[in-house]
Amino acid sequence: MLTTPFCDKIPKWSCVRRINVLKERYDFKEIEGKWQKYWEAENLYTVPDFSQRPKYYCLEMFPYPSGKLHMGHVRNYSIGDVVARFKTMKGYNVLHPMGWDAFGLPAENAAIKHGNMHPAEWTIDNIDTMREQLKQLGISYDWNREIATCHPGYYKWTQWLFLQLYKHGLAYKKKAAVNWCPSCATVLANEQVKEGSCERCKTIVEKRELEQWFFRITNYADRLLDDIKLLEGWPEKVKIMQENWIGRSEGAEIHFPIEGLEESFTVFTTRPDTVYGVTYMVLAPEHPLVEKIIDDKPQAAEIREFVNNVRNLSEIARTATDAEKIGLFTGGYCINPMNGEKVPILVANYVLLEYGTGAVMGVPAHDQRDFEFARKYNLPIRIVIQPDGPDLDPDTMAEAYSGDGKMVNSGPFNGTPKEEGIKAVINYLEEKKLGRGVVNFRLRDWLISRQRYWGAPIPMIYCPQCGVVPVPEQDLPVLLPGNVEFKPTGRSPLADSPDFVNTTCPECGKPARRETDTMDTFMCSSFYYYRYTSPRDENAVWDREKVNGWLPVDQYIGGVEHAILHLLYSRFFTKFLYDVGLIKNIEPFTNLLTQGMVLKDGAKMSKSKGNVVSPEEIVATYGADTARLFILFAAPPERDLEWSDQGVEGCYRFLHRVWRLVAPMSEELLKAPSGFDGKPAGVNREMRRLTHATIKKVTEDTGNRFNFNTAVSAIMELVNGLYQYKELPETDRDPAVMREAVEHLLILLAPFAPHITEELWAGIGHRDSIHRQPWPEYDPEAIIEDEITIVVQLNGKVRERVLVPADITPDKMKELVLAQPRVQNMIEGKQVVKVIPVPGKLVNIVVK
RNA sequence: GCGGGCGUGGCGGAAUGGCAGACGCGCUGGACUUAGGAUCCAGUGGGGUAACUCCCGUGGAGGUUCAAGUCCUCUCGCCCGCACCA
Numbered sequence: 001m002l003t004t005p006f007c008d009k010i011p012k013w014s015c016v017r018r019i020n021v022l023k024e025r026y027d028f029k030e031i032e033g034k035w036q037k038y039w040e041a042e043n044l045y046t047v048p049d050f051s052q053r054p055k056y057y058c059l060e061m062f063p064y065p066s067g068k069l070h071m072g073h074v075r076n077y078s079i080g081d082v083v084a085r086f087k088t089m090k091g092y093n094v095l096h097p098m099g100w101d102a103f104g105l106p107a108e109n110a111a112i113k114h115g116n117m118h119p120a121e122w123t124i125d126n127i128d129t130m131r132e133q134l135k136q137l138g139i140s141y142d143w144n145r146e147i148a149t150c151h152p153g154y155y156k157w158t159q160w161l162f163l164q165l166y167k168h169g170l171a172y173k174k175k176a177a178v179n180w181c182p183s184c185a186t187v188l189a190n191e192q193v194k195e196g197s198c199e200r201c202k203t204i205v206e207k208r209e210l211e212q213w214f215f216r217i218t219n220y221a222d223r224l225l226d227d228i229k230l231l232e233g234w235p236e237k238v239k240i241m242q243e244n245w246i247g248r249s250e251g252a253e254i255h256f257p258i259e260g261l262e263e264s265f266t267v268f269t270t271r272p273d274t275v276y277g278v279t280y281m282v283l284a285p286e287h288p289l290v291e292k293i294i295d296d297k298p299q300a301a302e303i304r305e306f307v308n309n310v311r312n313l314s315e316i317a318r319t320a321t322d323a324e325k326i327g328l329f330t331g332g333y334c335i336n337p338m339n340g341e342k343v344p345i346l347v348a349n350y351v352l353l354e355y356g357t358g359a360v361m362g363v364p365a366h367d368q369r370d371f372e373f374a375r376k377y378n379l380p381i382r383i384v385i386q387p388d389g390p391d392l393d394p395d396t397m398a399e400a401y402s403g404d405g406k407m408v409n410s411g412p413f414n415g416t417p418k419e420e421g422i423k424a425v426i427n428y429l430e431e432k433k434l435g436r437g438v439v440n441f442r443l444r445d446w447l448i449s450r451q452r453y454w455g456a457p458i459p460m461i462y463c464p465q466c467g468v469v470p471v472p473e474q475d476l477p478v479l480l481p482g483n484v485e486f487k488p489t490g491r492s493p494l495a496d497s498p499d500f501v502n503t504t505c506p507e508c509g510k511p512a513r514r515e516t517d518t519m520d521t522f523m524c525s526s527f528y529y530y531r532y533t534s535p536r537d538e539n540a541v542w543d544r545e546k547v548n549g550w551l552p553v554d555q556y557i558g559g560v561e562h563a564i565l566h567l568l569y570s571r572f573f574t575k576f577l578y579d580v581g582l583i584k585n586i587e588p589f590t591n592l593l594t595q596g597m598v599l600k601d602g603a604k605m606s607k608s609k610g611n612v613v614s615p616e617e618i619v620a621t622y623g624a625d626t627a628r629l630f631i632l633f634a635a636p637p638e639r640d641l642e643w644s645d646q647g648v649e650g651c652y653r654f655l656h657r658v659w660r661l662v663a664p665m666s667e668e669l670l671k672a673p674s675g676f677d678g679k680p681a682g683v684n685r686e687m688r689r690l691t692h693a694t695i696k697k698v699t700e701d702t703g704n705r706f707n708f709n710t711a712v713s714a715i716m717e718l719v720n721g722l723y724q725y726k727e728l729p730e731t732d733r734d735p736a737v738m739r740e741a742v743e744h745l746l747i748l749l750a751p752f753a754p755h756i757t758e759e760l761w762a763g764i765g766h767r768d769s770i771h772r773q774p775w776p777e778y779d780p781e782a783i784i785e786d787e788i789t790i791v792v793q794l795n796g797k798v799r800e801r802v803l804v805p806a807d808i809t810p811d812k813m814k815e816l817v818l819a820q821p822r823v824q825n826m827i828e829g830k831q832v833v834k835v836i837p838v839p840g841k842l843v844n845i846v847v848k
Numbered sequence: 849g850c851g852g853g854c855g856u857g858g859c860g861g862a863a864u865g866g867c868a869g870a871c872g873c874g875c876u877g878g879a880c881u882u883a884g885g886a887u888c889c890a891g892u893g894g895g896g897u898a899a900c901u902c903c904c905g906u907g908g909a910g911g912u913u914c915a916a917g918u919c920c921u922c923u924c925g926c927c928c929g930c931a932c933c934a
Contacts, residue, residue, distance in 0.1 A: 195931090237852055237929080244851070244930060251934085269934060282934090325932070350932045360934045369932065442933060563929080633872070634860060640927090642860060646873050653886095654872080660887085710862065713871035720871090723888095791867050792901095796915045798867050799901065822901095836914050841866050846914050 020762035022666050026659035028623030032755040036135055044769060045140040047095055049533070049546045056092035057550050058084040059529055059589075061558030061566070062099045065126035065148075066106060069133045071598040071605060071631070071643065072559065074615045078628045079595055079637050079708070080557045081139045085751035086702050088140075089775035095550050096140055097532040099147035100127050103155075103521045105184055105200065108454040111486040118482070119454040123150055133615065137624045138754045140771070145535045149524035155456040156477035157531065157541045158524050161573075162459060163470050164580060170216045171448075173468065177286070177353070178447055180208040185490040186451045187212060189520060190444055191245075191565045207311070213458055213517065214445040217572045221246055221441040224571055233591030235638070238563045245564050247442025252426050253357065254435035256281060256334040258293060259342065265289050265334070268356030268440055271366065272429065273421035275338050276410035277384035279374065280362040281345045282327060284353040285310040290330065293345060297331030303347060310349045325350045325373050337434040338425075339411060348373070356440055364400065365392070371400035384409050385418060446569065448520040453484060453493040455518030463505035463512040472506050478514070492516055525566055526573040529553055529588065541582065552585040560594040567592070593706060596640040598631075605643070613643050625753035626652045632708040632752055654716060655756055658749070661722055662742055662760045669742060669764045672735035684734040687725045688782045691741040694718040695778035698748045708752070715749050747773050791842040792817050794826055810837040817843040 039045065060080035063073055077098075084096035100123075107119035114122075127148060134141065147154050165171040179188040183203035187210060192199045217224075225246045228239050251270035258264060265283065269275070283290055285307040294300040306328055327348035334343050350369070351360050364374030364381040374381055381394035387405035407416045416424055429435035449458065457478045459471035471478055481500040484493040494500050494516040505512040527541075533550045534542035558566075567589070574588040597604050600611040618627045630651040635641040662669075680688050694714050701711035722741055725733065742764065750757040750770045761770035785806045790813065792800035800822050804813060814835050817823055823845070830847040837843045 240852060241929060247930095247933070249933075267934080271934085323932075348932095350934095352933075355933050357934095363934095367934075369934075440933085560928085636861085639854090639861095644860065644873070647860065650872050656886095707862095709860090710871080713862075716871055789867095793866085793915075796866090796913095797901095801867085801901075834914060836866095838866055838915090842915090844866080844914050 020759065022663040022760065022763035024663065026656050026663075026756065028625060028655075028755065031759045032136070032138065032624055035755050035758045036138060039138075039140075039769075039771075040135075040143075042769075044771065045096070045142050046144055047093060047142045049549065051093035053091055053093040055095065055550055056087045056555075057095045057529075057553045058087060058555050059095075059097070059532075059553045059557070061556070061562065062101050062525070062528060063130065064101045064104055064106070065123055065130055067126050067129070069130055069137075069615050071613055071615055073130075074137065074627060075595055075598055075631050075637075075641065076557060076559070077134065077137065077139050078631050079593065079706075080555075081137075081628070081754075082632065082702065082708055082751045083555055083557070083706075084140055085754065085771060086775065088771070089747070089751070089773060090703070091774065095145075095532065096142060097145040097147075097535075098134065098139070098141040098143070099145075099528060099532065099535075100130075100149065101521060101525050101528075102127065102148040102150035103455045103518075103524055105186075105452060105454070108452055108486065111454075112488050116486075119486075120150065123148075123454075133619075136619055137615075137628065140754070145532050147528060147531055147535050149456075149521070149528065150454070152477045152479055153536070153538065154528075154531065155524070157527075158456040158519060159459040159471070159476050159478060160473060160541060161527060162456075162519065162523070163473060163476075165215060165576065166460075166470055168576070168580065170219065170576065171213060172216065173211055173213050175209060175211045176214075176447075177207045178210050178212055179205045180210075181205055182490075184452075187447060187449060189447045189522070191446075191522075191568070212447055212449040213460075213515075214447050215572070217446045217569075218441060218443055220572050220575050221248070221443050222439070223575055224443075224568065227571070227575075227587060230587055231589075231592070234589075235560075235592060235594055238560065238567065238592060238594060241563045242568055245443060245568065249440050249442075251438065251440060252422075252429060252435055253438050254361070254429060255337065256343070256359075256361075257337065258289070258345070259333040259335060261292060263289060263292065265359050266357045266435070267359045267361045268438065269361055271363065271422070272425040272435075273407060273410075273413075273416070273418055274363040274366045274384050275336070275361065275425060276407070276413070277363040277365050277382045278336055278341075278343055278361045279364060279380045279382055281334055281343050282348045282351050282360045282362055283330075283345060284351040284358040285347050285349065286353040287347070287351075287358045290347055293330050293332035299329065299331045303328055303330060307347065313349075323349070325369075325376070327373060327377060337432075338428075344379075354444060355442065365394060365397075366400055366402055368400040368402065371397075382409060446520075446572075448523055449517040450520055451492045451495075451517055453480065453486070453518065455521060456524060457494065457500075458515045458517050458519055460515040461503060461505060461512045462515065463508060463510065465510060466505055466507045466512075469505055469507050469512070475506070492518075494518070522565060522569050526569045527577070529556075529570075530577070530583065544582075547582075548584045551583060552587060553589045555591045555593065556589040557593045557595060559597075563594070593637060595637045596635065598641050598643060600643040602642070613645075618648065622648060622652045623655075623755070625655055625756050629655065629712065629753050633712040634709065636707050636709050654719070655753060657723075658719055658745070658756065659760070661719060661726065662746070663763065665726070665738070665742075666760075666763045666765075668735065669739050672739040674736065674739060676734075676736050680734050680737050683725065683728055683732055684737045687721065687734075687737050687741055688779075689785070690718060690721045691737075691744050692778040692782040694748065695744060695776050696783065699775065699778070702751065711748075712752060715745065715752075718745055718748075744776055746770060747776055788840060790817075790840070792820070792823055793842055793844040795846055796844060799823075799826055806840075808839075810839055813837040813839070813843055817845070 058080055060076050084094050088094045102123050107123045110122045111117050111119045162171060179193050181188055181198040181203055183201045184198060193205050197204050225248055228243060231239055249270050251268055252272040253266050253268055255264045255266050294303045327346045330345045330347060332345045334345055336343050362370045364370040365383045366385055383392045383394055384407060385405040386408045387403055392401055404418050407413045407421045413421055413424060426437040459478045461469045461471060463469050481497050484497045486493060501513050503512055503514050530542050530547055533546040570588050577583045578586050600613060603609055605612045630648045634647055697714040698711045701707045746757045746761050758770050787803050788806045789801050789803055791798050792802060802817055802820060804816055814837050827847055832847050834846040
């Protein structure tokens, strides 16, 4: 399935040796198909692993093969293709691969829906369709490196990497309350739950106590956070999102002994300086000590009911902002270790077991949430931080005070300022072994088990004798069984497949059972960009020399929806792979471009809104070059793009315009000299100036700023200029100037519209691909102007324009401008306060 | 609530603090044409004028500056992300 169909009937490049005869009319249908075949037959986009040229790794996020390409894909891959083609022409050895994120639920759901269609069949059909579409778009992928994560040759290494993580203690199994999507019939990672709902199907997620596999991404929390500063080529927005997601906070853990029990519980607080202000204590309803505390209390029944209610609530109901904060007294007390005070213990719905320690100290005077809670339940409020100014009064204060101040009512710490107090209390806690300073992260371990079939099986075996045993590496891959049934039972087909489940223990050889969960597909996509460097290697996950030669990815391009999920997981994997010596880079993606969405009528294209424009139809009607050009021209890449059928027409017209400019003069251009005798002057000089100014602008906009829209507009201006130039009497024109302009026009346009430019390039006598031409350098001499028009401002308002020599000095500029009769008129009777010359631009005269 | 982004013609969008509106779409007029939804030419922010580089104009209000769409302060509106995080 991964071999690219090879057409042996295609004529070789050598057949183009004859001069291509250009038709009168631009016929994209003929041109695009023709060149796509040539490119493929000539392996034009095959890239060697090692080269004298400097490397450049240009990567676009690989798609899930959902059926057909949508406009978002077209945008993503058009952007990537411009970058790849540009860098190639700039002299880089460019790795530009494509593959398929091919495991996942839709395939399995389709299998259930369509009876006996195997997910593999569905997936492969889709891959074939989408690969064909990508080829029709003329994207310059090296298809020899194509991968699909559902291929055993790939998921063998997914499993192998799982084993490496396991070996290093980073994969573990634990029982936990996890997110369960009833519709997808599987658990989800925290990152895959948005506002309490399943990210994929929007079903409200439930909590279930299950034993599941996790990756210890939290071990890397500090490095993932610290190294964000290395990501200079990433959008600020994405970095901030990751920072927030990791959610580092410094504080302290404090142990509070429970009265009448030999146990204590621990709270996490960022404000240990307020510990003398504790007037109550709150445990999460699921906190393991709740049962022990209430056991002998009269409140026990009531609390149990409350705990059950909260436990059964969906995440969304529980965490809604407007959810009422409900707390109940347990009847139990704990002791504040700082001052020996007896403090009532409550349970409340707003305390989350998963964050910190699942227990919170209530300091109503200095925490707004505690304050509101205390007011509601008439709990005492005690001031322990006093700012400069009038004394805070617990009875009259309207909100908590969380600012700076000095500690009061705090025994030996009285008078210590807040920040110092935090440190002092932590020191004291550590000295007396009552607690310690800690850093807490919001990030939680990555839950990777999925109770579904269409994923990479987790390579573990459960032996009654030996316990949990990893599958030996030489036994990989653990293959998905072929003959299973897909029924809407909500159970994984793997669990119902005896052939798969029953195995023998690799250690003792006795009967044992396989793990039947598969891995989160984000695992598959966390390392695919490494695998592209050794896509067919059967003996190693990749070749060290190749992977270290290519990585890191120089430019990564994709949707911002992966700001956390895929990009954080990939960073985690990268750090792990670095630690175990499999790679040498510590971050995977040097530069990241997050492209905006494609909108229609102001909304994201979606079937339900009925505003979908199909790439298929656009390509069929206008051709790939038009589709690409429009999508690149309509907006800068990071911004959302509003689809416009009329805009597409405009780009189509433009390509026709290019055709009509070049095709009729191909004979003339063939005869034109390719160099200059002497310096072009007059109109010819102007034409050359435009040509070289365009080279400059397109090079900057494409290479440095990724503003493809302005690059395209510059090319359009060049075309407009060429049309004017063409209209001049033949005796005034210089064929060499024309030739230079047209050739450069085609080269500059080539990364955007690769087919038409290739055809015209061949049509004006070239025998090699335009996509193998070096990117032109502009001639600084050519863009120098002799005379420029500068603006004369009077108090900042434009009043006059003056033609001056381009190399005029500022002083001379002043002089010349002031000498203008019109300027003389304007300033007559007024006092000239100041004259500000801006070289090359303007002179501003300030008068009173 | 916190964080980020964005407000410019009829529309998509251009403008290292230096001529606001490049380029494209749309629209208006004209040419060519049996025809035009092809192509070419001209015009196209608003207002005023016989005319003119006359006035106004980048969501709103201030400020900095010789000069502000651009920098600063406040404010309004929209979009996105996170959200009882202790």
